[in-house]
Amino acid sequence: MKFMKWIRVEKEKDVTLNFKLINFIMPNIVYIPFFETDQLKIKFADKVKKGQILFERTDNFTMSPVSGKVCGFMPIDILKRKNQPAVAIDNDLQERVLNTQTTLKKITQYTSLEVLEILEKYKIRDLTGASTLLNLNDLSEKKLLIIKAFADDPYTYNYEKVLDVYLNELLECLNALKIIFKIPKVVIIVKKRYELINKKVLSKIGMYPELNLKIWPDYYGLEQEMFLKTKYPQAFILDLNNVLVLYNILKKKKITTKKIISVTSLEEKKIKLVNVKLNTKMIEVINKCFKDVKIADVIVNGVIKGQKVDPTNMIIDEDIESITLLKIKRKKEDNCINCGACSKVCPYNFDPKYKMYNREICQNCQLCNYVCPAKINLIGEEK
C-alpha cells in the first residue's frame, strides 16, 4: 500500500502540550466487563486481590486490576460494545497482590519457549486494538523486529510519554527479546514531532549497539497496519505498549493494570497526559484533567480516525489511546459548500463528496471527513 501523496497533519495550533504526567491510578471503583457466557468466579461482597481471576471462558480469563470488594453488577460501555455486563469492585487502594510464588529472573535468562509459555499462561492481550492475544510464535523466524512508537493523529502524545517514563525498561526488554529470539535487527520507529524525546532515546540507545532508532516525518497514515506491513513485509511488528506489557510480565511477573493516555480539551487548548488505572470510568478521568470544562462532543482515539462516544458510562480499557473534548458539537450533516477540501486532502485524489472513491483503494484514513467544514460524513462511520 502506498499513498499517492503524503499528507502532513498540521501542528496543533494554539494547543499546548503539558508533558508532566498526571497520575490517576487509584480510582474508588473499577468496572470489569464480562461476556454473558463467562463463568463468574466471584459473587457480590467477595473480597478480591489484584491479579485474581474474576471470570473464565474456554480459552481465556480476566483478572482483577485492583484489590477490594465486589460491590455490584451493572452494564457499562466499552469502545467496541455498549451495555456490556460488568462487575464493580470497590478499590481498597491497598494493591494487595495474589501470592503466586514465582522466582524472578533476568529477562535474558529465559529461553524463547519459556517466553511463549508465559504469554500462553497469562493470556496477554495484544494492545493494538486487535482483540487478539499477544503472540510471538514466529518472532524467531524473522530477521527484523519493528517497534511502532508513534501515533498519527494530532493531540496524541502517549507514545512519547511512554518512551519518556519507561525508556530504560523498554530498551532492556527489546535487547532481551533480540537475544532470546535471535533477531538480527531491532528498529524503534518514532515521529519527528517531539525532538526532546527523540534526543533522549538517541542518547540511551547507544548503550545497546544492536538496537536502532528511525525518525520518520510527521506524515499522516504511517501507523496504518497495512502501510507498515507493506513497507516491512519480512518484519515482526510490535506496538511499544506491548513491549512494556512484556517487560512487566517477564521481569516482574506482573500484569499491566495501567496505561498512559492523552486527554485534550480544545476549549482549554491543552493536551494532558494521564497514567490511568485500566477499567476506570472515562468521565472521572476527564474531570480529573479538566475540571468544569464544558463538554461538547468527546472523540476517542484521535480526531481524524477516532469515534464519538458518550463518556458517562464508558470505561478506559486497553483500546483507548486518547480522549479529545471538542469545543463545539459536531453537526451531523450540513450542505456542501463546494470548498474542495475533501478532494484536495485525499492521498489518492478521490473526490469523496460525489462518493467518487474506489472502495478497494480507499484506506479509510478519514482525512476527508476531518477537513470538511460542513462536517459531512463522507465516508466510514458517523462521528
Ligand code: SF4
Ligand atoms: S478516507 Fe477519504 S481521504 Fe482517505 S483515502 Fe478514502 S476518500 Fe481519500
Ligand code: SF4
Ligand atoms: S470538504 Fe465538505 S464542504 Fe468541502 S467540498 Fe468536500 S464535502 Fe463539500
